[in-house]
Amino acid sequence: MKSIRILTFLFLALLFFNFTLKEDYKPTVFIVGDSTVKNGKGDGSGGLWGWGDYIGQFLDTTKVTIENHALGGTSSRTFQDKGLWNAVLNKLKKGDYVLIQFGHNDDGPINDSLRARGTIRGIGNETEEIDNILTKKHETVHSYGWYIEKIVREAKSKGAIPIVCSPIPRNDWKDGKVPRNNTSYGLWAKQIADKEKVTFIDLNDKMALEMEKLGEQKVTGTYFYKKDHTHTSAKGAVLSASVIIDQLKESKNSLKNYILKDPKIILPPKKKVFLIGDSTMANNNDTNAVGWGVVFPAYCDTTSIDVINKARGGRSTRTFDHEGLWDEVKNQLQPGNFILIQFGHNDAGAIDKEKFRGSLKGNGDETQEVTLPDGSKEIVHTFGWYMTKFIREAKEKGAIPIVLSQTPRNEWPDNKAERRNDTYGKWSKEVADKENVFYIDLNEIVALQYDALGKEKVKAFFPKDHTHTGLKGANFNALTVSESIKKLKNCSLKDYL
Incomplete structure (x- = not known):
């Protein structure tokens, strides 16, 4: 009787242990691909993101884990030659998923001193023997399809579930349409998926359809940038991920069981660009006196940055500080x-009378005590002292x-712009050199352009007076x-212009 009770206890314990393992089991979605899947370090540098950075927001991450192993x-x-696939393969367990997307870089040279990353076109078994100029190793190069099939088969051998995607479309347009890759890498990806009987996501065609619904003008600058027709913005990456999710919903793949019914998509916070200065930068609510900071956002990628114009007309470095505008x-600042x-x-104005906005000339440490109209005292510093204060406290x-x-100004001593x-x-x-910060000699750069345009053309820029520009x-x-x-x-702001 005692032995029966022991056996019963052991049986129940084993059942409980197995049940607990089953309850604790949490599959992982491994993602492999290129920079359209994860750009750079996946931190949005330059405003560029891959769809692998956002697909996790569509999935229930309390029940499934996301690991984005893609590399630009x-x-x-080369993903396999570098050992990146083996690192994933060694972690795979039964029930995991592997999302696969390659093709953008497979069309490069097979052997060169720069990247040596190309593959033979198609899905055949032909090979090419090379002495790799880049790696200094002898190598047998296979077809694109051969490499994709290798990943699929090895994932399946671990009990994982591969999902093959065609490469995202580039932001190229012809007659209002986005060209497809359905006769090259998109086709070959599908052929391998069909051959191996695994889920295929025609990301190329389905995303292109969504882009065409939006139109070229809206897509460019919002989902892609003008500077880059291949890599997506955060919104473009979300669009790619949403296409994959929609296709999974229509498939028989069990990953669809982890899709959230009402996902909350969180885009990265925008970087901020603050402008501080006087009326030549500020919004003066005057069509004849428009500061350049008012129209500066038109030259920025405002999907990734906010331009906050805090310039104020009539201010010098001294009054911008003394009035609390700088503290605001x-x-x-973050x-x-x-x-x-x-x-x-305005820094050249009177120091101790009229508008009380002048600062001391130069960059020294000298000061002057001034009695203001209300009887209070103010210690006035040099122009450079105030500039240094702004820079250091910003840093x-x-x-x-x-x-x-x-x-x-629109002044022409010796027939040259001022x-x-x-x-x-x-x-x-x-001051900029001393504090080791970026400097733009806007005065000289603009004056040179004014010289080239001539007095008459430049005159049209100044409808009010010799200092303030109009909109033009x-x-x-x-x-x-x-x-x-x-x-x-090395100024990263240029990535957002």
């Missing part, structure tokens, strides 16, 4: 924000300052700022 620049061949901006700083037009917040010299390169432009540059002049200056930022070495 890889082909079906500083308290909003790590990774950008801040464009441009002053000088303390983790923000990235960009200093600009002031815009030129420069201020011996005063405020000079002092701005000295503001656009001219904003475009110049944008082009100048793009030329700054």
Whole structure:
């Protein structure tokens, strides 16, 4: 009797253990592919994302785990040659899923000193023997289909469930249509999926259909950027992921059991670009006095960044600080924000009378005590002192300052557009150099362009006075700022322009 009770206890314990294992089992969705699946480190650098970064938001991650192993620049061949596939294969267990998408890089050279990542076109068994110039190794190169089939078969051997996707479409248009790859990599991916009897997602065609519904004008700049026809923005990556999810819903693949009924898609927070300066940058609510900061957003990717124009007409570095305008901006700064700083037009004003906005000349530490109209005292510093304060306190917040010299006035001494390169432009540059921040000599850059245009054409930029531009002049200056930022070495803001 005792032995029967022991056996019964052991049997029940085994049942409980197996039940617990079954309850605790959580399959993993492994994702393999190129930069359209995970761009860079998957952190949205340059505003670019892959669909593998967002597909997890459509799935119930309390019941399934997501691992995005895609790597930019890889082909079906090099993903395996680099050992990236083996790293996934060694982790695979029965019931896991493997989402597979390659093709964008398979069309490259088979053997060169740059990437050597191409594969033989098609799904055949032909091979090419090479001495790899890049890796210095002898290698047998196979067809695209051979490499995809290898991944599929090896995943199946572990009891995992492969899902093959055709490569996402590029943002190329012809007569209002997006070209398909259904005679090349899309076709070959489908042929392998059919041969191996695994789920195929025609991501190329289905996403192209969605793009065509939106239209080229809306797709470009929102789902893709003008600078890049291959890699998607965050919204483009979500579109790709949503297409895969919709196709899974219509399939017999068990991954559809983990799809959320009402997914909450969270896009990455936008980076912020703050502008501080005077009326030549500010919104003055005057069509004849439009600051370039008003139209600057037109030259930015506003799906990824917000431009916050805090410039204020009539302000110098001194009054921007003394009136608390700087503290208001500083308290909003977050790590990774950008801040464009441009002053000088009003700093030459009176220090101790009239508008009480002048700052001391230069970049020194000298001060002057001033009695204000209300009887209070103010310690006035140099232009450079205030500029340094803005820069240092911005950097303390983790923000990235960009200093600009002031815009030129419509004045033409010696028949040349006005420069201020011996005063405020000079002092701005000295501060930027000392603090090791980005500097744009906007005064000189714009003045050179004014010289080339001539007095009469430039006159149309200044409908009110010799300092303030109208909309046409503001656009001219904003475009110049944008082009100048793009030329700054190692300035990541250019990725958002």
